[in-house]
Amino acid sequence: MKKFISPAVCGFAAGVLQVVPLIKSFACCLIIPGAAFLSLWLDQKASKSTNKIPMKKALVFGLFTGLTAAFFGTVFEVFVTFITRQNDVIVAFPELQRMIADFPLSPELKNQVMEIFQTVRKELMETGFSWLYTFTILFNNLIVNSIFGIVGGLIGAQILNSKNKSSEA
Numbered sequence: 001m002k003k004f005i006s007p008a009v010c011g012f013a014a015g016v017l018q019v020v021p022l023i024k025s026f027a028c029c030l031i032i033p034g035a036a037f038l039s040l041w042l043d044q045k046a047s048k049s050t051n052k053i054p055m056k057k058a059l060v061f062g063l064f065t066g067l068t069a070a071f072f073g074t075v076f077e078v079f080v081t082f083i084t085r086q087n088d089v090i091v092a093f094p095e096l097q098r099m100i101a102d103f104p105l106s107p108e109l110k111n112q113v114m115e116i117f118q119t120v121r122k123e124l125m126e127t128g129f130s131w132l133y134t135f136t137i138l139f140n141n142l143i144v145n146s147i148f149g150i151v152g153g154l155i156g157a158q159i160l161n162s163k164n165k166s167s168e169a
Contacts, residue, residue, distance in 0.1 A: 006042035007061045010035040011068025011149075018073035018141075019080055032069055032145050033152025036062040040156045050164045053157040062153020063146055070141035077137055082128035089133065093121055 014035035018027045039061050040053060081087045089096075100113055116132070123130035 003043070004061075004064055006046065007036070007039040007064040008068050010039040010042065011065040012072050014065065014069035014145075015072025015074075015076060018069065019076040027073070028144050028148050032066055032148040033062075033155065035069060036065040036149045036152030037156030037159070039065045040153060040160055044160060052161050052164065055154060055157060058153040058157030059150055060153075062149040062151065062156075064149075065153065066145035066147070066149020067142065069149065070138070070145040073145070074134070074138045074141050078129065078134050081124060081133075085125055085128045087124065089117070090121055090124055093117070 014027070014031050017031050018024050023031070040058060043061065044050075044053070077087070096117060097114065100110055100117075103110065105113075120130045120133050124133060
């Protein structure tokens, strides 16, 4: 477990940043891959190693960083929504309605989708919590953060390995 401290710390930090307005727009493409890279770099510095980082280790570190960020990002998002009773779903609801109206779906299906979103919106505004919202945010974060964490870990390993080669020569 000790060898996974840097992905846990970096994943936690990325999870916190996923909730910050404006910064959260960059979560998937910059923050999560950057956290995976940073976890590899921190591990290398902690072990005082300049050995080549295996791609398997980079993949595992990236995945673990992404999963940790997904978990904590979801927890903080749900907590902030519970406290403020505001989030992106509530704010963007009118645009969501217009977007669904433009979908090439049957009117019955459009109505069912709108009823689901209205129920989630109502629950969030009244109680600050919705099981469906929590589940969908967690599911989305697990998939997206895992993918971008793995990508960040693999790219980070390539960068660190190339720097290690140049410092040895």
